[in-house]
Amino acid sequence: MQGGNLGGYIISIVVIVGMMVDFLARDGLINNILGWFGVEAAAYLREPEWFRTIYIASGIWQGVGWGTIIYLEAISNIDPSLYEAAKVDGASKWRQVLHITVPGIMPTVIILLILQMGSLMSVSTDKILLMYKFIDV
Numbered sequence: 001m002q003g004g005n006l007g008g009y010i011i012s013i014v015v016i017v018g019m020m021v022d023f024l025a026r027d028g029l030i031n032n033i034l035g036w037f038g039v040e041a042a043a044y045l046r047e048p049e050w051f052r053t054i055y056i057a058s059g060i061w062q063g064v065g066w067g068t069i070i071y072l073e074a075i076s077n078i079d080p081s082l083y084e085a086a087k088v089d090g091a092s093k094w095r096q097v098l099h100i101t102v103p104g105i106m107p108t109v110i111i112l113l114i115l116q117m118g119s120l121m122s123v124s125t126d127k128i129l130l131m132y133k134f135i136d137v
Helices: 013-024 029-036 048-076 080-088 093-117 125-135
Strands: none
Touching: 013 029, 013 048, 013 125, 048 093, 048 125, 080 093
């Protein structure tokens, strides 16, 4: 567990920060893509107003892989005969998701929400320190 987070990570914080530095550099991927649309290149990691956005987005990016594994496992545990019965009754894919998938994964959603509440006020200081270290590189 890193930074007090109760969930796991597929990619470590060091790798995420290294990728952020490469993507957000003046000659990085983000500035190259924005340059196609006429946006001037900027050093986003050096601008204080971008810190919160970058910090939160990188946390989401880091946790998506683990969340995907957990939710796919929860979905795979739903009885396929429920989907077959709904299909026979004429339910669309949207109705199947709404009335079978969502209720089927709700216990997992609630447990993960309760576990995440414990890390709600924690700050990943290791990510912050790495971000500041890589800025000077």
